[in-house]
Amino acid sequence: xxxxxxxxxxxxxxxxxxxxxxxxxxxxxxxxxxxxxxxxxxxxxxxxxxxxxxxxxxxxxxxxxxxxxxxxxxxxxxxxxxxxxxxxxxxxxxxxxxxxxxxxxxxxxxxxxxxxxxxxxxxxxxxxxxxxxxxxxxxxxxxxxxxxxxxxxxxxxxxxxxxxxxxxxxxxxxxxxxxxxxxxxxxxxxxxxxxxxxxxxxxxxx
Numbered sequence: 409x410x411x412x413x414x415x416x417x418x419x420x421x422x423x424x425x426x427x428x429x430x431x432x433x434x435x436x437x438x439x440x441x442x443x444x445x446x447x448x449x450x451x452x453x454x455x456x457x458x459x460x461x462x463x464x465x466x467x468x469x470x471x472x473x474x475x476x477x478x479x480x481x482x483x484x485x486x487x488x489x490x491x492x493x494x495x496x497x498x499x500x501x502x503x504x505x506x507x508x509x510x511x512x513x514x515x516x517x518x519x520x521x522x523x524x525x526x527x528x529x530x531x532x533x534x535x536x537x538x539x540x541x542x543x544x545x546x547x548x549x550x551x552x553x554x555x556x557x558x559x560x561x562x563x564x565x566x567x568x569x570x571x572x573x574x575x576x577x578x579x580x581x582x583x584x585x586x587x588x589x590x591x592x593x594x595x596x597x598x599x600x601x602x603x604x605x606x607x608x609x610x611x612x613x614x
Contacts, residue, residue, distance in 0.1 A: 422491040423451055424543065425461060426525060432532035434542055440490065442501065444508045449478070451488070463488055465509045470516055471502040472553040475546065479524050487525045491546055518561040526550075526562075527569065534575055544579050551580045559584075 423438035437454035447465040463486070468479040473495045478488040492498040506512055529547065533540040551562060563584060566576050576584055 420454070421493065422546070423453060423461075424489040424491075424529065424546070426487045426528045428485050430528040430531065432529055432539060432543075434539060436542070438490070440501070442504050442508075444504075447508060449505065451490070461486065461488070465505060466511075468517075468520070469502060469505055469509075469513050470521065471498055472550055474498045475550050475553070476502060477521060477525055479520055481520050481524055487528075489525060489529075489546070518558055519565070522562065522565045527565075530571060530579065533579075534572075540579070547579050548581055551584060 420437040421440060423433075423435040425433040425435075427433065435453035435455055435458070439452045439454065441450040441452070443450060449463045449465070451461040451463065453461070463478045463480075468481065470477045470479070474492045474497070476488075476490040476492065476498050478490070480487060490498075490501075492501065526547070529543060533543055551559065554562060562580075566584070573585065
């Protein structure tokens with residue numbers, strides 16, 4: 409297993425985790441390892457007394473620029489959002505995972521993303537100013553990365569759960585209340601050919 413340590417001056421990888429009780433865990437420093445043999449993504453928060461978190465490749469992986477969302481819609485034990493240092497590094501991690509998956513993540517679901525990840529995050533940060541400050545920019549970047557159709561579905565979902573409009577605008581910006589004028593396809597994931605490998609690689613330097 410080859411591991412490369414990130415220079416201290418570079419921004420770290422951020423991890424947001426939602427547990428089975430819909431509680432938000434936010435880690436500003438995280439190291440990740442892709443294990444192609446065991447078929448999992450290992451996430452190690454750089455915080456004392458915090459256990460290592462694992463996302464198996466049978467979960468659903470969606471990439472939005474430098475944000476990687478990981479959903480477990482069946483067992484719903486943990487759902488994750490990784491904010492990597494750049495779009496390029498996130499794409500590299502995403503592609504490595506897709507190469508090793510038996511079933512590629514090609515069917516994006518706005519509803520599952522909102523219900524299992526975005527909504528629990530919003531509920532937690534609504535009553536916690538520190539969490540709001542730490543995660544507001546990430547949620548706004550995520551919303552801006554959606555195509556018009558995805559943005560419209562987000563507006564409809566937020567309207568349906570009747571969340572305070574002032575809070576929603578504070579998080580996502582004024583554009584969240586403005587309906588889209590044109591519709592575009594929702595983001596699709598990259599389909600790649602499955603490969604076999606005998607090594608595990610750490611992307612903590614990305």
